[in-house]
Amino acid sequence: MSSEKIATRLYIEQDLRAGATIGLDHSQAHFLRSVLRLEAGVSLGVFNGRDGEWRAEIEAIGKGWVSLLVHEQRRPQERSQDLWLVFAPVKRARIDFIAEKATELGVSRLQPVLTRYTDVSRVNCDRLAATTKEAAEQCERLDLPDVREPITLPRLLETWPSERRLLLCAEAGDATPITEALQKIAGAPGPLAAMTGPEGGFAPTELDALMQLPFVTPVSLGPRILRADTAALAALTCCQSMLGDWKRRPAFRT
Incomplete structure (x- = not known):
């Protein structure tokens, strides 16, 4: 070295x-x-x-x-944490912010998802990829997250790998605080993803469909209403602090 x-x-x-x-x-x-x-x-x-x-x-x-x-x-090359972020696209400056900070937080995949109340219908994935590259260069990552093209929510759920647990960040009535949910998951770790919705939230029919899936765990991010970009980063922070790579020693700096 x-x-x-x-x-x-x-x-x-x-x-x-x-x-x-x-x-x-x-x-x-x-x-x-x-x-x-x-x-x-x-x-x-x-x-x-x-x-x-x-x-x-x-x-x-x-x-x-x-x-x-x-x-x-x-x-030497290291494998990044196998953590996906699935998020409803937001306006340009804020989606760039999500991509930058999610890269710093160690996500392995960024998957924009189009929901009923998503205001943004087009995502410049080339720009997002460039943002993740610059962030990786700055934060000492050894790889880049996989930036995927936007996909509709129904199509996402049809193709979802059943072994990957999906933390649904939605203020549903029976949502468990995210820290409690992660403590339970810690006993049986596996591939993980966090999902956040648009500013208007998920439609009731979307929530109903999500709640019926065995790999979905609804979680709460606390008592306050968070903006979409804040919710995404809060969820990732909790995942990395409790189940992720934040327990590793810091990277060397010269």
Whole structure:
């Protein structure tokens, strides 16, 4: 494991190995040269979600291009927590916020779901993917969450893997506080997902359909009415603190 100081971290698509030379795309080259004003000889951290994180050195740099030389591995690849977030899309700034913070909180999949009261019908998944990449670079993740195309609620439930427990964050009358539900789940851990609805909540027929499914556990997020983006992050925080990877040692920083 290398402890050499690095200037920044970048997600790249190419395979990583000692001695490899990598050419960056125009946007990453512009970021290093014109935003960070880096020069040849500076060390970076690079990762691709498969090969761990490696130290790479800027071999040469010019207008619109950068060549990197890969040296040694800084961290081996780790598997992220198998935690999905299923959420009703909200307006642009707030959906970007959800994607950014959910990445920082360690989700493995972001699944927008279209419900009856969802106001947003189109989701720019390319922009969401770019947001998750930037967040992963900043928070020292070694991979990116899987950003899925929006799907209707009925279709989501038709294709749902029955072994994955779904925490339904809805103020239903018999909803259990999320911390109590997670304590019960801790005895039989398995794949987990949290689901939040739109600002207007789920339609009664949607709630009825969800409550009948054996893999759904309705949970409450407390006595206050939370906005959709707040609810999503509150649910993820509870999941990670009680069943997730928050008990691991913090990542090293140099």
